[in-house]
Amino acid sequence: MPSTFNEKCYELLMQIPKGKVVTYGDIAHALGTKAYQAVGNAMGANPNPIVVPCHRVIKGNGEIGNYALGIGKKIELLQNEGIEICNNKVVNFKACRFVFPPKLM
DNA sequence: ATGTTGACCTAGA
DNA sequence: CTCTAGGCCAACA
Numbered sequence: 001m002p003s004t005f006n007e008k009c010y011e012l013l014m015q016i017p018k019g020k021v022v023t024y025g026d027i028a029h030a031l032g033t034k035a036y037q038a039v040g041n042a043m044g045a046n047p048n049p050i051v052v053p054c055h056r057v058i059k060g061n062g063e064i065g066n067y068a069l070g071i072g073k074k075i076e077l078l079q080n081e082g083i084e085i086c087n088n089k090v091v092n093f094k095a096c097r098f099v100f101p102p103k104l105m
Numbered sequence: 106a107t108g109t110t111g112a113c114c115t116a117g118a
Numbered sequence: 119c120t121c122t123a124g125g126c127c128a129a130c131a
Contacts, residue, residue: 005128024113028127035127036113042128043112059113066112074112 005035006042010052012100019082020098021090023060030100044068056081062093 002008012027024039031039043054046068055077059065064085067074075085084091 028113033127034114034125037111037126038113038128040112041110045129046112054112057112061114064112068112071112 005031005038006045009039009042010048013052013054013057015100016053016056016098019096021056021058021078021083021093021096022098022100023058024065025060026097026100027057040065053077056098058090058093062089064088064090 002011008031009027012022012030016022024036025034027039028034028036039057043057046052046054049068055067055074057065064071064074064078071088075088078085078090083096090096
């Protein structure tokens with residue numbers, strides 16, 4: 001059970017399938033808030049970069065953004081997922097954009 | 106409670 | 119394209 005905001009972000013990140021990417025804004029929106037920066041901060045806090053695929057999170061304009069282990073590492077991971085990267089930007093980024101499942105109610 | 110910072114976003118010039 | 123300005127929220131000192 002998530003106790004802090006970052007925990008919620010990690011939960012969403014783990015829901016992202018392979019070969020898909022999301023933006024910080026999408027995560028914030030999925031959480032029902034606009035704390036884009038809070039999401040980025042949560043990634044920066046990244047306590048377990050293994051169970052949490054933070055490398056699948058990019059900026060809203062298609063750029064890679066940043067990564068705790070380094071941008072280069074993030075690019076390699078994304079390419080390893082099958083995503084094309086060029087000049088620190090995602091190719092066909094909207095085609096790889098993943099949408100979180102809406103909350104049933 | 107206050108002030109600062111941050112892996113951000115949008116708009117305007 | 120680059121730069122400036124505003125907004126928006128959570129974590130930390």
